[in-house]
């Protein structure tokens with residue numbers, strides 16, 4: 558089989574993980590900027606992180622023949638500090654022309670605070686101004702439904718946003734259709750013991766518009782599984798879905814969304 562890992566935090570992973578992913582059929586990995594498990598103390602911490610995402614990590618992935626792409630932002634958790642957020646937002650354009658940068662993400666909300674909303678809007682302005690794709694993180698547990706509604710409302714009220722160029726990630730059963738019905742793409746994040754399991758993800762694929770859904774593993778620094786996407790393929794096949802269906806959801810769907818950025822290329826032409 559072949560698949561794309563459209564949302565994997567590879568800076569947290571070992572080379573064994575790269576090897577396992579390529580062996581399982583991974584054809585490209587895309588890495589959104591996120592909270593590193595600790596708050597960075599200054600804008601220079603982000604500059605180093607963006608250099609890691611645009612220079613070092615693509616080179617490390619290339620050793621395993623894997624094209625590596627990334628997204629840039631200050632995540633909602635650290636965006637609570639408005640002055641740090643302003644400094645990071647002002648720096649992002651320096652990196653937008655790098656060959657592996659696909660867009661702005663993962664932006665969004667964490668605790669649905671006023672400051673988070675303000676910085677989310679500033680990121681959306683930045684993305685529209687520079688004609689970038691957008692990848693959105695939605696909050697967890699009890700904050701998810703309210704946060705998803707706030708995000709969708711903010712995006713729909715912005716004149717420059719085209720829903721087909723935005724993916725809203727970490728959807729669950731109670732948020733997926735709200736996202737898809739407004740024309741956005743939806744991402745389902747597979748985790749061993751939170752967010753969605755492979756069986757729940759396949760349930761959602763069977764009951765929602767699967768043409769605009771991608772599956773990802775996140776594979777961050779916490780409990781997570783870099784092979785969660787191919788494991789979901791097994792769950793699809795076990796239920797009787799065809800190999801063509803698996804290929805469409807896990808390979809063709811992410812390519813269709815990501816190819817809206819001309820820099821997204823696989824194989825010989827790829828960067829990194």
Ligand SMILES: [Zn+2]
Pocket residue numbers: 564566589591663775
């Ligand atoms: Zn993430």
